Amino acid sequence: MKIIDIMNATEAEVLTGEDQLELEVYSACASDMMSDVLAFVKEQAVLITGLVNPQVVRTAEMMDMQCIVFVRGKKPDAETLTLAKKKGLVVLASKLRMYTACGLLFSMGLHGGTINAE
Amino acid sequence: MQSDGLHFEFAVDGENFASAGTASETIKNTLKKLGLPPATVRRTAIAMYEGEINMVIHAGGGTAVVDITPTAIEIELKDEGPGIADIELAMREGYSTAPEEIRMLGFGAGMGLSNMKKYSDEMKIESEVSKGTRVLLKINI
Ligand SMILES: Nc1ncnc2c1ncn2[C@@H]1O[C@H](COP(=O)(O)OP(=O)(O)OP(=O)(O)O)[C@@H](O)[C@H]1O
Numbered sequence: 061m062k063i064i065d066i067m068n069a070t071e072a073e074v075l076t077g078e079d080q081l082e083l084e085v086y087s088a089c090a091s092d093m094m095s096d097v098l099a100f101v102k103e104q105a106v107l108i109t110g111l112v113n114p115q116v117v118r119t120a121e122m123m124d125m126q127c128i129v130f131v132r133g134k135k136p137d138a139e140t141l142t143l144a145k146k147k148g149l150v151v152l153a154s155k156l157r158m159y160t161a162c163g164l165l166f167s168m169g170l171h172g173g174t175i176n177a178e
Numbered sequence: 179m180q181s182d183g184l185h186f187e188f189a190v191d192g193e194n195f196a197s198a199g200t201a202s203e204t205i206k207n208t209l210k211k212l213g214l215p216p217a218t219v220r221r222t223a224i225a226m227y228e229g230e231i232n233m234v235i236h237a238g239g240g241t242a243v244v245d246i247t248p249t250a251i252e253i254e255l256k257d258e259g260p261g262i263a264d265i266e267l268a269m270r271e272g273y274s275t276a277p278e279e280i281r282m283l284g285f286g287a288g289m290g291l292s293n294m295k296k297y298s299d300e301m302k303i304e305s306e307v308s309k310g311t312r313v314l315l316k317i318n319i
């Protein structure tokens with residue numbers, strides 16, 4: 061699906077990366093603990109999280125992800141957003157709870173991806 | 179230390195959580211520019227990032243020294259923090275001494291050291307309680 065589909069499904073607002081909403085993404089990962097995200101290298105492109113600080117952007121960047129969806133109405137501070145912009149990431153903010161956002165996106169075909177045995 | 183490689187030294191600030199990870203970021207960008215395989219770049223970046231974060235949240239900062247040679251990336255993370263009493267226990271997935279305020283920042287799942295082991299080809303930890311910790315990581319190219 062495209063990032064714009066994620067935006068529409070989660071009724072999200074785009075905070076940066078407006079020019080990349082047509083990008084195709086194939087899998088996602090959701091957690092509030094960054095080392096859990098870092099534990100499984102998959103080709104996942106989307107990080108869904110309720111945690112807002114610059115380390116979320118760094119984690120996404122280390123994993124070569126393209127899009128962060130902040131849930132539960134959390135909005136990142138200016139520093140976090142500036143970093144995301146610098147990295148060329150798309151940042152979405154949704155009011156949905158994590159479970160709901162994940163459920164919706166999963167049912168639309170955005171799955172967890174296959175784990176690389178690295 | 180090989181002479182036919184690149185050498186980097188970073189001071190990792192223990193007072194600034196927001197800037198944690200900038201050394202790993204620099205290395206990631208360097209490896210990318212060198213044209214190394216994306217999987218190697220990612221493995222290195224994640225392993226170093228976990229170690230860098232550990233120095234910030236558990237040890238009040240430290241230093242990171244990175245050597246890139248034609249055959250490997252070698253990373254040394256050194257701090258003068260509280261040290262690790264039981265390294266085997268600390269390596270266990272899920273084991274963490276991180277307090278609640280660190281967990282609120284998204285760290286303290288107890289996955290960092292095992293991630294570092296998983297993503298590196300060689301990992302060595304030397305630690306002495308109340309003296310500090312030295313972690314060596316090697317990723318083959
Ligand atoms: N540099 C260090 N200095 C002192 N103690 C450390 C250091 N690195 C790790 N530890 C100890 O080892 C434990 C396990 O580390 P590990 O990185 O696996 O998990 P964590 O940092 O607690 O959580 P996570 O990495 O999942 O965010 C830590 O909770 C801490 O007690």
Ligand SMILES: [Mg+2]
Nearest residue numbers: 228232290291
């Ligand atoms: Mg850790």
